[in-house]
Amino acid sequence: MTPTPVTPAAKLTRIVYALLVILLLVAPLVGLYPVFLMQLLCFALFACAFNLLLGFTGLLSFGHAAFFGGAAYVCGWFVEAQHWPPELGILAGVVVASLLGLFMGLLAIRREGIYFAMITLALAQMVFFVCLQAPFTGGEDGLQGVPRGTLFGLLSLRSDTVMYYFVAVVAVLSFLLISRIVHSPYGQVLKMIRENEPRAISLGYQVERYKLLAFVLSAALAGLAGSLKTLVMGFATLQDVHWATSGEVILMTLVGGVGSFLGPVLGSTIVVTLQNQLADKVGAWVTVIIGVIFVLCVLAFRRGIVGELLAYFERRRRRSVADEVGTAGTDTEAV
Helix, strand or coil, rough: CCCCCHHHHHHHHHHHHHHHHHHHHHHHHHCCCCHHHHHHHHHHHHHHHHHHHHHHHCCCCCCHHHHHHHHHHHHHHHCCCCCCCHHHHHHHHHHHHHHHHHHHHHHCCCCHHHHHHHHHHHHEEHHHHHHHHHHHHHHHHCCCCCCCEEEEEECCCCHHHHHHHHHHHHHHHHHHHHHHHHHHHHHHHHHHHHHHHHHHHHHHHHHHHHHHHHHHHHHHHHHHHHHHHHHHHHCCHHHHHHHHHHHHHHHHHHHHCCCCCHHHHHHHHHHHHHHHHHHHHCCHHHHHHHHHHHHHHHCCCCCCHHHHHHHHHHHHHHHHHHHHHHHHHHHHHHH
16 A cells, blocks of 8 residues: 655644644743743643634634633632642533533534524623622632642642643643544544534434534633643633633634644734733733734634645645646656
8 A cells, every 4th residue: 555645734744743842841941931831831722622613613602711711710719728639620620611511512502603602602701700709719809829739749830840841741632632533533523514514414413412522622621721720820810701811712713723733822822922022011002913913814814824824835735746747648648
């Protein structure tokens, strides 16, 4: 059997993956601020979780902050008030986010398009109201002073460097899990549902079950990101469950490239970096600047930055194949 040739885009992707892993390993050693890197990784994981739903299933959720922020509050409360170890706090946040995703998914997947998006937004606003009014959330002050604790009773996470490597390992494993899901037979069905749902139904697939599972998986991974963010920053606030956070993760995914693996990572890097670098310099204008960048990206890069690069390499590959076929045909006629 002839091996499948590796395309230039695939080669470039592998190189980028290798460089990213090397960068993750050496980042704290070359002077990069670990807390900023951890914040970036948390939002990159959040964007990848959202991309699993939008990019590979075709469902646009306006309420993903409910999973991110809800898990952040749950993890923070168990670690701070109940003195749970960090691994159990993270697990509690993921479980609650999964159950919340199951509840919201059962209600939302009955509708499509903008109706689906509006239902998720409405349900997420209910979660925001609960976080505002519930006695254990701290109201407008949120949860403050959440300790990082000791992982499995052996590894103290108080050091920024140790915490960074823990977050990096979790983020990489989550990324590999998403990749495995997408490339599995289940992931192929999700892509078919995204491209042609009526055909998937005609082939006998129970589309609603596939959508619901994708919704729950996306919610669980978003909850994982929110739980990690609480341990990294030491607090959980209403901003974590605010609708603006749902908008930010949509922005990250669209700027980087919907339906690609590196797109959400690049998009979250751009948005988080701009927020950190410009917040002290321009204040509230940072939102305007990010909005302008988003508009420019939508106009110039309709598939997102990574999406446009992949499309460029695909056009080059097709042109090269066409030239080879044309050359072969010319040689045959000459003979």
